[in-house]
Amino acid sequence: MRAQRVTKPGRAAHRRVARRPGRGLRSGLAGALVAGLVMVALGLQDATPGPLAALLDSRTRPLADQQAVQQEAAAEPAPQATAPAAEPPPEPAQEQPEQQQPAATAEPERIGPVPPPLPSMPTGPVIRVAKGGSIADALAEAKPGDTVLVPGGTYPGGLDVEVDGAPGKPITIQAVPGEKVTITGGGGGNGLVSLDNRSWITMIGISVKGSGRHGIYAHRASNIVLRDCEVADSQDGGVVFLESKNIKVQRCDIHGNNARGTSASNEAMSFDHTENFEISFSTVHDNGEEGIDAKYESRNGRIFNNTVDGNRGPNIYIDSARDIEVFNNTVTNTTHESKAGIAIAVEDYSETRRAANIKVYNNVVRGNAGGGIGFWTESSGTFSGIQIINNTVVKNAKSDLKFDGGSFTGTNILRNNIFGSGSAGSFAADNNIFGAIDGILDGALKLIKGSKAAGAGNPEGAPAFDITGIKRGSRIDLGAYQVTVENTVANPTTALTGLVNEIQAATSQLTQGLVSAVLGSASRTPTDASGAQETVPEPVTPTAD
Known part of the structure; x- marks a missing residue:
């Protein structure tokens, strides 16, 4: 699956991320990298948060690409960090917010018919039938918009509705x-x-x-x-x-x-x-x-x-x-x-x-x-x-x-x-x-994985949803059930907003780390992490340039 292209004016960084996954940090957050390089020169790497490129990759790369990157990273030996002898004991590492990982499969979108509402107490005018009373007598008093509310019981003699x-x-x-x-x-x-x-x-x-x-x-x-x-x-x-x-x-x-x-x-x-x-x-x-x-x-x-x-x-x-x-x-x-x-x-x-x-x-x-x-x-x-x-x-x-x-x-x-x-x-x-269904359907009559009926349908005239209400998309399975679900972003605006919020959060941590390192490195002393209050940056909403 190709990465989604973002084409809004002024979003050059996003366009380059879409074309070349993994380069979004270098092209879109150059200022943040410069700050990181300054801290590396000062020997203050401990104040730098995790790479932002991974964040961008997690929102822009296809799932298969992400898994390949993760496997490649796992195969590399972890770098050995050394602290200068003259440095005071490092501060306890701040707990980084857990990055949300993309789901392995998309939640199927349901667009089919929905059941009617379950019974509930009426909110308009009500005429109550007395226990053991007559439904017909209550109906005789009813006007348009009224509800004749009947208590539990058996009512013999039938009912001729005359209103x-x-x-x-x-x-x-x-x-x-x-x-x-x-x-x-x-x-x-x-x-x-x-x-x-x-x-x-x-x-x-x-x-x-x-x-x-x-x-x-x-x-x-x-x-x-x-x-x-x-x-x-x-x-x-x-x-x-x-x-x-x-x-x-x-x-x-x-x-x-x-x-x-x-x-x-x-x-x-x-x-x-x-x-x-x-x-x-x-x-x-x-x-x-x-x-x-x-x-x-x-x-x-x-x-x-x-x-x-x-x-x-x-x-x-x-x-x-x-x-x-x-x-x-x-x-x-x-x-x-x-x-x-x-x-x-x-x-x-x-x-x-x-x-x-x-x-x-x-x-x-x-x-x-x-x-x-x-x-x-x-x-x-x-x-x-x-x-x-x-x-x-x-x-x-x-x-x-x-x-x-x-x-x-x-x-x-x-x-x-x-x-x-x-x-x-x-x-x-x-x-x-037409013919034997072995290797095509399971006992519930849904398609077996790898079935030749998966994605084999003609979209012309096909229903938009399947028997369970799942959206069929452009790849149509044969039969009543759709099991081939396209992994698409249902709301690109929402996804982009989440990406920007996470970038701001990581950038805020980077800025705080740089300020703390430059202004307070000479007098820095260990602190008790249990008393620290996490600062949560306010989310931002992307606006058009």
């Missing part, structure tokens, strides 16, 4: 942080919790269990947030949004739904004719049908940072939808032999018979009974604008990439993936691996 918040002022139904709130019972509509025609409603920390129909059901709802909720053991689907918009499901636990099996209505999570939705940081597992389903002309959706495991399958199903992103998910262990981990499909219920502009990236797909990533049409349909990029799809039953009907139109890209089996089909494919 709306306002833009920027949702009505929030929230469990007291740390307490378990469970809504049970039959409910009066399609869902144990009904959000039909509601807008600007947020639910935090609420469990919805044991519905005879759906768990949470919303028809023509908008601006709904479900966060830290649990939806479990519904006979039909768990969370259903139909003809809705602006929906977020965050860090929820969806499990045990579709209990009636393949005759169940809807899926564990269903988004039908819904636009502008997100499902993130959630766990969707052990449900009797599909895990997450975006279907029937749903659009503008993002499904990311979820763990989707052990559903009948597919775990993630994109059916006749468009403009959908599926990324940073761990997708494992569908139970039915025909169900892939991630499936893109066109069913006959669709009005358009088309799946378009679907981007699938940074996912780990393994152990699924019906294959890894699959394409399927019920009778006919088209796929267009499909991008499958930087996924790790291995150890699935049947094929890791499979095709079953349908036609591909337009540009469809398959890039930077690792597949244990399968073939590219109708995709425009580049920089993929």
Whole structure:
């Protein structure tokens, strides 16, 4: 790695350091060296601090150069210091501040999605539900911006929400942080919790269990947030949004739904004719049908940072939808032999018979009974604008990439993936691996050191971060994980400020040593170092010349 060049006007010393590491002291701190030479002539080397060149080298040389210099220095014999016989006993050596050494590897920069905030006590207007009281009664009094705070307990009979918040002022139904709130019972509509025609409603920390129909059901709802909720053991689907918009499901636990099996209505999570939705940081597992389903002309959706495991399958199903992103998910262990981990499909219920502009990236797909990533049409349909990029799809039953009907139109890209089996089909494919993964991946499906997949990706269209949120940089690894991290300075201004501060500290010590030597050498006497107070120079901030 080349040393970073500093090109600000008036920084000639820094430019020469960048071109020829190790010469920064001679060119940039000549005055300090002259002072050192004066002291050498006076026989007062004990007052001189350590070389400043090493300081400059530690901030400007690449790590490999620094290690070479250190090894070379270690091989040289240490000089033997002698004191003139006429000199008084030398003062105890002052303890030099420890120089900060550069890290062996750079801390990876993370730029991926971050989880939503953890539940906390509300700060705005609060309506408290009495212990054993009614959530519905408290909601009837709520105004936009209010929070209905629910103490721990079981609340039978379901909940029909009949109020709306306002833009920027949702009505929030929230469990007291740390307490378990469970809504049970039959409910009066399609869902144990009904959000039909509601807008600007947020639910935090609420469990919805044991519905005879759906768990949470919303028809023509908008601006709904479900966060830290649990939806479990519904006979039909768990969370259903139909003809809705602006929906977020965050860090929820969806499990045990579709209990009636393949005759169940809807899926564990269903988004039908819904636009502008997100499902993130959630766990969707052990449900009797599909895990997450975006279907029937749903659009503008993002499904990311979820763990989707052990559903009948597919775990993630994109059916006749468009403009959908599926990324940073761990997708494992569908139970039915025909169900892939991630499936893109066109069913006959669709009005358009088309799946378009679907981007699938940074996912780990393994152990699924019906294959890894699959394409399927019920009778006919088209796929267009499909991008499958930087996924790790291995150890699935049947094929890791499979095709079953349908036609591909337009540009469809398959890039930077690792597949244990399968073939590219109708995709425009580049920089993929198909076949055995021995010597490529470890047990956690990350790249092994020296793997041929490291740095082998095409940066065009590659995601900016990996499945863990680490910035990929310009050297793209294949698969969902990026292990090749560029050792770059994240903030050059901060690094330069630190360099100048350290130079000033060392120069200050040199000046103090020179003054002390010239003015007090004749009468110098030993001092007790335990009573000395260390002088810390004030830091300086570099300014433009």
